[in-house]
Amino acid sequence: MNAERLLSDLRAGQTAALARAISVVENARPGFEQLLSAIHGDTGRARRIGITGPPGAGKSTLVERLVSAFRAGGHRVAVVAVDPTSPFTGGALLGDRIRMESVALDRDVYIRSMATRGSLGGLATTTGEVCDVLDAAGFDRILLETVGVGQSELDVARMADTTVLVLVPESGDGIQTLKSGVMEIADVFVVNKADRPGAEKLRQEIEVTLGIRRGNALRNVPAHHGALAFRRVRAGAAPVGADGRWTPPVALAVAAKGEGVEELARALDAHFDWLVASGELDERRRRRLFERTREVVDRATRRWVWDESHADRWIQERMDEVAAGRASPYDVAAEVVETLKQGERV
Amino acid sequence: MNAERLLSDLRAGQTAALARAISVVENARPGFEQLLSAIHGDTGRARRIGITGPPGAGKSTLVERLVSAFRAGGHRVAVVAVDPTSPFTGGALLGDRIRMESVALDRDVYIRSMATRGSLGGLATTTGEVCDVLDAAGFDRILLETVGVGQSELDVARMADTTVLVLVPESGDGIQTLKSGVMEIADVFVVNKADRPGAEKLRQEIEVTLGIRRGNALRNVPAHHGALAFRRVRAGAAPVGADGRWTPPVALAVAAKGEGVEELARALDAHFDWLVASGELDERRRRRLFERTREVVDRATRRWVWDESHADRWIQERMDEVAAGRASPYDVAAEVVETLKQGERV
16 A cells, blocks of 8 residues: 555545554554654644553553543544553553453544554654554544553653543552652642542642642642642633642542543543643643654664664674774774764765 | 873772762763773673562562672672662662662672663663773672663663573463563573472473473473573583573572572573683673664764754754644654755754
């Protein structure tokens, strides 16, 4: 199938073309950047919502419920589940996927698990590119679920317009040890499995931690502001302070029973409205496009150095000297780069 | 302190200079590549041993015991503990470090935890470079402990001459789900906490898995070959087959009681002897130097593109068009790279 045909089938909403286009992008097959370039003008319509949190927090169940809520609102929904390769814990993920069966047969729902190994330009970039394909194909809600934990999840979360951090009452003890950057990325908190003991306590801990970490900006707001913020959402108002800043609401939910999901969906809407009104949406998307461009430059530069130039052969020819200690890897690398800078083929 | 002074102090074995040199390398401070280039000829004397495995396998205890065993043999020992940033599980690691106190006061033991964030050239490269510093400083045994799990651990393990995979009886159920690449990197297996039920069963499972995964090469050896291989080690012989291939021994250990540690140390010696005799040591180190050189080229290329050229400004100037959908990130990136290829400053 040629590229133009793929593009027109994709725009016509053909599922087979969609699956094919995503594969092309995910595996960096020939022509993938041309495809992405061609659809660039069709992107920017979907709301991208990242769902992250520690294993066992019930993210998949929550995502499944959110999908249903979005479908009830008439939206076409895509789910991208990302599993940063964890060689020692490969077991549990398939189960999560299977559980999503209740929505998997709906043709306006598209679910995709991302294999993450060997992605050329980094996991986050590839994920963002897959979201672009879904966006161009007309899905107007994209849920980006990161299964597992790690720096790569934070990077993936930055691909979203709105990021939801899902915790469970048991996370209480661990919240102080969350590395910096984790709390800060969340626009909305969910304390899931809130029918277990400690849910309210965790909510308060989140508030305290936010207050401390965000340079005291939240110190002067009353206790339970997260709960208050969420009550405002429930009442149809946005949790935005007099200074125009967004106060991350902390929602209690029992996703397995569907409790708190409607409210969460409303909080997501409220956050999106705030993003638009405050100009933050434009800013976030612009930042993403800037980072994307940088990544593509890095990718293209690596292709140039390793595929088009003869840098590999050059290095290979010097290996005897390097192994014998007569030249260092740094000497050889410097020679290669100097030559590249001259604009000659190495 | 200037670079030459640092270098001579490092060679004179001054601990303060060592700590400083490692910091310079770890944080890619100005002059770090010159330093690494200067010490390149002093490297290659240390044996680098990677210790990896799932959390809770008792790696730190095993490492501590190994340090004592190496010290008893008169060696100077360095431990590099790597913790790939895991934002949701930041708690347990400090405890591990503290437990290593029994050897921490010995001045011929150097223990270093690696912060991994923001390392310019990738975690594995930086770790390898820190090992080079320790090697040049005269440590002849370097233990590379990877705390946690993930692709980055596999990459780090590849920095070692010998890799030890530590499992526990409870790993039994999970071993079938270990992603490919995990079993294959191990030169020596340790079933730690072997006083718990299931240790012997796990050993057999490891053998079966190895037999299947290594293209049946081990299919024709008797059952319990891992145990047999280990008995050969104990008897002072190497577990090397008639074809000259190394059979990974599977050691049972209870590191907390010191059981099995002497035997493990002997297996490590046997493996190193095999590496030398088979020519595999030269090959592995040559491969590492080749990869290192490639990484340094990538790093230098990125510095050129982002620090020395004006690519950032170029991209920034086009962002209005990109945000409006009139140009794609791929268009802009292609222009930048084309200009770089011309050898001009962007």
